[in-house]
Amino acid sequence: MSNSQFFDHTNGDLGLIVLESCKELGEKINEHIKEKRKTDETFLLPAQEIRFSNGEGKVKLTDSVRGKDIYILCDVGNHSCTYNMFGLKTFKGPDEHFQDIKRTVSAIRGKAKRITVIMPLLYESRQHRRKGRESLDCALALQELERLGVQEILTFDAHDPNVQNAIPLLSFENLYPTYDIVRTILTEEKNIQINQNSLLVISPDTGAMDRAIYYSSVLGADVGLFYKRRDHSTIVNGKNPIVKHEYMGRDVEDLDVLIVDDMIASGESVLDIAKELKNRKARNVYVATTFAFFTEGLEKFQKYYDDGIISRVYSTNLTYISPELKKAEWFRAVDMSQFISIIINKLNRDKSIAKYMDATYILHELLNNRK
Template sequence: MSNSQMFTHINGELGLIVLESCKELGEKINEHIKARRKVEGNFLLPAREIRFSNGEGKVKLTESVRGKDIYILCDIGNYSCTYSMFGIENHKGPDEHFQDIKRTVSAIRGKARRITVIMPLLYESRQHRRKGRESLDCALALQELERLGVQEILTFDAHDPNVQNAIPLLSFENLYPTYDILKTIITEEKNIEIHKDNMLVISPDTGAMDRAIYYSSVLGVDVGLFYKRRDHSTIVNGKNPIVKHEYMGRDVENQDVLIVDDMIASGESVLDIAKELKSRKAGNVYIATTFAFFTEGLKKFQEYYDNGIITRVYSTNLTYISPELEKAEWFKRVDMSEFIARIINRLNKDQSIAKFMDATYVIQELLENKVSK
């Protein structure tokens, strides 16, 4: 009898298929579930992602999945995964990771009781709507998973949750790491004072305003907004360059500020905003984001930290964090493995996860505990 066969539930045995892109996070999730259920053994089901020398690939499962409740974990943003093609080392991009998800579902061959795909970073989430003659990648991808027999999709902080309208009959859960981010900030920043008289939450653009308003409301502080003035006559790296960031909000002098966004790509925007805030004599500048890509490296962030412009950057481990970033003194990782383990544990037992969709109450408890200390 295999390890996974030891854990039988009326709702189907739990099986975790963790693709190589999500190995570290998946192993932590497995350990948390084992601890919650007080069991020995392993919920992980082995899966081999095979690449042929010409770049073609396949996924092979080496253990039965019949009747199991399968959860497939994949980080489509993990650029550290490599394979050899014609003797050249290639790094996997989002397209290749998504193809491996489809290969895994195909290898299951309809034998599982239920298939849930956990994509913390939603595939093609920034291409969620059409503007003129262009592709609609995210919607097409979600519909493809539905056709393959996936019953549920879990993701975090989707760029636009409305994309779920492309699959109206499929369960689509968009989760947020707000509580875990704030808990980590409060734990790490011993001297931080969260009060309306000495702190603001800043939205880096109009698109992130809803997120900033939520942070400000649960923290009980004011909110400010930067508006990106772009040059729409020019396109650089697929987007219109920013001419200037215009600020709307109350005075930031001597105020600590928390800039919140869903992702950091190059980081140009948040660094420009941090510089603008410092020119207005702001205190500590903290940056909190769900996904940190740092597509143009870490050098500029280190420079801004050394010059006292930014104090700390907080981001989750929902996408790949390089060893170099992990070591940076200005960066703190927010571990989401326990949160995901709780979600999987409840879903496997057909229990509601509604209380995990709104973190307001637990955040208020967190803040009360900080005050009492």
């Protein structure tokens, strides 16, 4: 009896199309699924992302996808992928990665039984609502995938999950890496004490407050908030500059502090908050985030680590991590490949993933085992 007969392939045989932006993560996911299903056969389907000399492109599939349950993985935040345009080395940005997703769906030509797009970092998620005369990119992108025939979209820690209202009839799953982040922190930080008297969870702004409250509730710690006072009369790099971070919360002296947010861009806000917390005599300042971009480089984070202002930064491998960042002693990557493989396995077998949407129970179990 073949391995496939042990599984209910309601949605067709599984096929993973991993675009170059997500290659490392996709290969790990494939290995986890192979191990789970006790098979040596790969689930990866080759995809060629071709660029012509003038910058135009296409995606070519070399294997049949007819009747398969296809999962397309793409990291729109990967800034390391390049191609040659008019003889010049050009880096792919989010727009080009998203275009490759659409090209892949086009190459499938309706032959697959079902198409799911896994965008760990949701495309244009920072432009999720309209203020005045401006574009509404994220909503338009989701509607475009729906029109192309995508049946389901999986993403992580969307900047604003309400953007799914743009596609009310399409399956949209917003997952969170909370369990894996907490587990990695507990594994790495042997001396951290998880209780109300030793740990404080910090929200870096009002928008991240729900996330901080969730962390604090499952960890049994208090929560604090930094309010960003901005200069609304000026716009710098598309946003109002921050004048000062105002703190609201209990005394942080001699406490370990965990700053939680969905992303680090330049990191200026996080570093300013870390400095303020150390000025208030916090013991250790840890940072946990889903996506770490470090758009202005790593030097300042290294300096703050050397100066004892930050102790560690934790972020997932859901978006590109540079070789330089991997080597940084102040950074720890949280591997999400096993979690995604479980989700894909469940969906391919038409099983519910509801219990993976809320990590509260397994987090309590993890903390009880540590105690």
